Amino acid sequence: MTTANDVLSALQSAFPGAIQEFRVEADNRLWATVDPNKIVEICEFLRDEQDFDHYSGAAGVDKIDEALFEVTEILASHGAHPVVALLKVKTPRDAPSVKSLTDLFWNANWYEREIWEMFGINFEDHPGLYPLLLVDELVGSWPWRKDFKGYPDYNTNERVLEIINPDGYAEYKISPTEAEIEAGTVPETRPEYPTFREREIMELETESEMILHLGPQHAIVPGPFMLDLKVDGERVKKAYLDVGYIHKGIEKILENRTYIQGIPITDRMCYLAALSNNEAFCGAIERLMEIEVPERAQYIRVILEELSRIQSHLLGTGEFLSLIGGVTYSPFQWMIIDREETVSCIESVTGARITHSFIRPGGVRNDLPDGFAEMTRSALKTVVDKTNEYKELFLSDSMYEMRMAGIGVLSPEEARRLGVSGPPLRASDTPYDMRREDPILVYPDLDFDVISRKEGDSKARVEVRLDEIIESCHIVEQCLDQIPGGPIQEKVPKKIKPNPGEAYYRVEDPRGEMGIFLVSDGTDKPVKVKVRGPVFAYFQALPPLLEGAYVADVVAIAGSMDACTSEVDR
Amino acid sequence: MVVKNFQLTLKHAIHGIEVTRLYPEVLMDLPAAERGIHQLDVRTCIGCGACVRICPNDCIEMVTYKYGNPLKNKKMKFPQIDYGRCMFCGLCVDDCPTECLTMTKDFQIAGWNRDDIILGPDDIAVGKYSDEEAAKLAEEARIAAEEKKKKKAAAAKAKKAKAEAAKKGDEGSGEKKE
Numbered sequence: 121m122t123t124a125n126d127v128l129s130a131l132q133s134a135f136p137g138a139i140q141e142f143r144v145e146a147d148n149r150l151w152a153t154v155d156p157n158k159i160v161e162i163c164e165f166l167r168d169e170q171d172f173d174h175y176s177g178a179a180g181v182d183k184i185d186e187a188l189f190e191v192t193e194i195l196a197s198h199g200a201h202p203v204v205a206l207l208k209v210k211t212p213r214d215a216p217s218v219k220s221l222t223d224l225f226w227n228a229n230w231y232e233r234e235i236w237e238m239f240g241i242n243f244e245d246h247p248g249l250y251p252l253l254l255v256d257e258l259v260g261s262w263p264w265r266k267d268f269k270g271y272p273d274y275n276t277n278e279r280v281l282e283i284i285n286p287d288g289y290a291e292y293k294i295s296p297t298e299a300e301i302e303a304g305t306v307p308e309t310r311p312e313y314p315t316f317r318e319r320e321i322m323e324l325e326t327e328s329e330m331i332l333h334l335g336p337q338h339a340i341v342p343g344p345f346m347l348d349l350k351v352d353g354e355r356v357k358k359a360y361l362d363v364g365y366i367h368k369g370i371e372k373i374l375e376n377r378t379y380i381q382g383i384p385i386t387d388r389m390c391y392l393a394a395l396s397n398n399e400a401f402c403g404a405i406e407r408l409m410e411i412e413v414p415e416r417a418q419y420i421r422v423i424l425e426e427l428s429r430i431q432s433h434l435l436g437t438g439e440f441l442s443l444i445g446g447v448t449y450s451p452f453q454w455m456i457i458d459r460e461e462t463v464s465c466i467e468s469v470t471g472a473r474i475t476h477s478f479i480r481p482g483g484v485r486n487d488l489p490d491g492f493a494e495m496t497r498s499a500l501k502t503v504v505d506k507t508n509e510y511k512e513l514f515l516s517d518s519m520y521e522m523r524m525a526g527i528g529v530l531s532p533e534e535a536r537r538l539g540v541s542g543p544p545l546r547a548s549d550t551p552y553d554m555r556r557e558d559p560i561l562v563y564p565d566l567d568f569d570v571i572s573r574k575e576g577d578s579k580a581r582v583e584v585r586l587d588e589i590i591e592s593c594h595i596v597e598q599c600l601d602q603i604p605g606g607p608i609q610e611k612v613p614k615k616i617k618p619n620p621g622e623a624y625y626r627v628e629d630p631r632g633e634m635g636i637f638l639v640s641d642g643t644d645k646p647v648k649v650k651v652r653g654p655v656f657a658y659f660q661a662l663p664p665l666l667e668g669a670y671v672a673d674v675v676a677i678a679g680s681m682d683a684c685t686s687e688v689d690r
Numbered sequence: 691m692v693v694k695n696f697q698l699t700l701k702h703a704i705h706g707i708e709v710t711r712l713y714p715e716v717l718m719d720l721p722a723a724e725r726g727i728h729q730l731d732v733r734t735c736i737g738c739g740a741c742v743r744i745c746p747n748d749c750i751e752m753v754t755y756k757y758g759n760p761l762k763n764k765k766m767k768f769p770q771i772d773y774g775r776c777m778f779c780g781l782c783v784d785d786c787p788t789e790c791l792t793m794t795k796d797f798q799i800a801g802w803n804r805d806d807i808i809l810g811p812d813d814i815a816v817g818k819y820s821d822e823e824a825a826k827l828a829e830e831a832r833i834a835a836e837e838k839k840k841k842k843a844a845a846a847k848a849k850k851a852k853a854e855a856a857k858k859g860d861e862g863s864g865e866k867k868e
């Protein structure tokens with residue numbers, strides 16, 4: 121099996137002198153600072169010669185002390201080997217510019233756009249460097265730079281400017297206003313670009329085409345986002361996605377909180393995956409602090425994360441099936457009943473039903489209560505029985521079949537190219553699961569299958585989720601049998617101050633690969649937290665997936681991805 | 691065929707699986723670990739402010755409250771929680787050194803005004819002292835403080851005397867050296 125050292129020596133012999141610094145953290149983690157002029161060639165080499173076919177994301181870091189920006193490209197492989205390569209490129213702060221990887225990896229597009237709008241780092245040869253998440257007023261103020269004064273504060277300390285209009289009403293404006301710009305009191309460095317609306321109108325070619333808006337508020341969407349479809353008759357010719365309606369700037373908030381205070385914030389990225397978000401964040405801290413979690417705590421974490429996967433899949437599937445509504449029944453209520461029981465099991469440990477804030481660096485907050493095993497076993501039994509019933513039901517339903525089979529087919533190559541992960545990727549015949557690829561906690565000791573399907577259509581995606589529910593029940597039962605006694609919290613200092621350095625920690629979220637890239641400078645607050653969320657990747661893949669579909673199938677395709685807007689926008 | 695679907699629906703109907711919760715008449719059974727509205731044991735709170743410092747949302751403020759224990763909490767400052775901001779994360783409870791701050795199963799906090807959901811020490815307190823007890827404790831605390839003051843003064847006096855003595859000695863030795 122290829123290890124990080126092998127990759128490093130291959131790189132060094134292929135590009136002598138281009139690897140400026142390197143660190144082999146473990147067999148599956150390679151950190152390297154590379155020559156900015158060679159980054160594209162290096163990535164191409166890694167992709168073609170070393171099987172790094174999974175572009176997992178990119179993170180920008182503002183090193184204000186060194187007058188540098190760093191862009192870290194995260195590359196991995198779809199199962200050929202477990203190495204994750206994190207390649208850092210440095211660029212001066214006064215004229216930041218990095219070469220774009222969009223030619224090599226299609227899905228680098230959104231990650232680079234995000235870095236551009238937040239840090240102002242230019243990406244050479246990027247096909248469309250438009251803002252993605254930010255509101256237009258904030259573009260150009262580069263909010264994630266360390267010297268950003270808070271919004272809008274250029275000169276004053278006020279959050280919004282109050283302007284009394286001629287009628288005597290107060291209007292609130294985000295600075296800078298037109299008047300300020302004219303007076304020259306505020307430097308205007310806003311980049312010029314066509315807006316989202318203008319861009320899609322530009323692409324209208326014939327009279328018979330039109331733009332159909334779904335959202336930002338729509339009964340079928342799981343959160344506010346705008347899906348605009350260019351339709352010709354009943355066919356979707358192209359889809360455009362506008363996100364950022366609930367952008368919370370969680371990555372920036374985390375920079376202003378101590379590590380412990382950051383844990384409840386990570387819950388809010390996606391409440392269905394609160395526990396795995398906690399896990400990813402705390403796991404990254406643990407990597408930096410080099411602490412080992414006590415075994416009992418590891419089991420508790422696995423139990424809860426799997427229960428949380430079950431409830432997430434139940435809600436996701438139930439909601440989706442009631443949205444497509446074409447079938448004669450809606451299993452939503454049934455699935456909600458099962459979910460309630462599962463959530464009650466989690467609640468009996470964490471004390472909250474959705475936002476758990478439960479995992480701590482080096483352990484967990486509470487121990488399992490008395491009677492937890494019996495309660496969970498009986499809940500799991502119901503879940504397994506009912507899930508089997510649903511599977512049978514869907515199989516026997518011809519309407520369901522018509523609505524779902526062969527719809528939104530993602531071929532394995534396409535799925536990998538678009539960078540999706542989690543159930544949609546596994547439904548496309550790619551059994552890629554972080555619990556196997558990047559084993560954490562006690563997952564290596566547990567016996568479980570990675571569920572996958574060959575078809576890659578909407579039906580397969582739902583089937584994967586239903587099978588995963590059953591598999592997760594199996595994992596929880598094993599954990600309940602094997603869980604040892606002992607402490608649940610490793611001794612950690614009261615003030616958590618990880619060692620200076622960087623860590624990348626991946627977990628299998630209910631929706632796919634959730635990675636946290638953490639940079640610490642040894643103080644009690646992180647320098648940078650990059651959240652590499654699974655749904656961000658799905659959303660990016662949605663427009664190509666919808667191309668050529670019927671309008672009536674759009675919901676059946678988009679919904680089967682089980683998206684969560686809150687996590688895209690973070 | 692779709693007949694199966696109706697079978698399942700029927701099964702649910704016949705077995706009478708309970709779906710609807712009869713809130714607010716019947717409340718759910720909540721576990722002991724539930725993170726609801728806080729409870730403050732004013733007898734043991736030492737007013738250290740650890741809960742204030744850890745709160746990510748800055749919802750806690752220390753306010754003066756008179757039915758606490760002045761022997762432990764000298765300034766008589768106790769936490770007041772703004773539930774308009776609280777996200778029930780429980781970090782304050784974890785950080786409280788005397789375990790006097792806990793979370794209860796109570797979660798119903800709706801109010802007509804924003805001020806209604808700012809709960810002061812009086813609203814979340816348990817083990818409140820009565821007026822007489824409070825007065826007695828205040829008296830005790832006053833005496834204790836006075837005694838301490840006296841002691842301190844005595845100690846300071848002793849120290850001063852000592853210092854003077856030392857000074858004298860120093861001077862003496864200095865003289866000798868010359």
Ligand code: SF4
Nearest residue numbers: 745776777779780782
């Ligand atoms: S529960 Fe959390 S948010 Fe609420 S007061 Fe305590 S620390 Fe603050």
Ligand code: SF4
Nearest residue numbers: 735736738739741786
């Ligand atoms: S409640 Fe606890 S943490 Fe808060 S001031 Fe009192 S003793 Fe300190």
